Amino acid sequence: MICYECGHVINKDFAKFCDHCGASQEIKSKKANAKKEMAVKIEDEIDQATNLFLLWNASIAAAFVFYIIHVGTDNYSLLFLLVLLMLVLSWMLLLTKLHDLSVRQHQTARQFMLTNFVAPIIGTFYSFIKLTQK
Numbered sequence: 001m002i003c004y005e006c007g008h009v010i011n012k013d014f015a016k017f018c019d020h021c022g023a024s025q026e027i028k029s030k031k032a033n034a035k036k037e038m039a040v041k042i043e044d045e046i047d048q049a050t051n052l053f054l055l056w057n058a059s060i061a062a063a064f065v066f067y068i069i070h071v072g073t074d075n076y077s078l079l080f081l082l083v084l085l086m087l088v089l090s091w092m093l094l095l096t097k098l099h100d101l102s103v104r105q106h107q108t109a110r111q112f113m114l115t116n117f118v119a120p121i122i123g124t125f126y127s128f129i130k131l132t133q134k
């Protein structure tokens, strides 16, 4: 194995300390693992946010369609309300997920609130694009 600190080649495979500089090898490997896990976690969160974003988009489209049907036929109001409820729910879930991502990217809560609630739908689109880009 190779020392995390100085790059010295250590003969033993699972040495706890480097025999060149004395740096502990356990802490560093834990840190490296934690970093890797963190990166995987963020990828997962971005994936989840993307799924919610697509669901939310579908709900907007469906709500729009059912609204037109509802206005045109003066019927199906229950279906329209159901789709509207789904839109609100998926929006709430998406905002929660985006908020997690914004915390990770050190965006302040105020910035997040401003983008999402001053211009609700456009702000959410903007937040999603901004927070999920790599």
Ligand SMILES: [Zn+2]
Pocket (backbone or CB within 6 Å): 003, 004, 005, 006, 007, 008, 018, 019, 020, 021, 022, 023
């Ligand atoms: Zn070393």
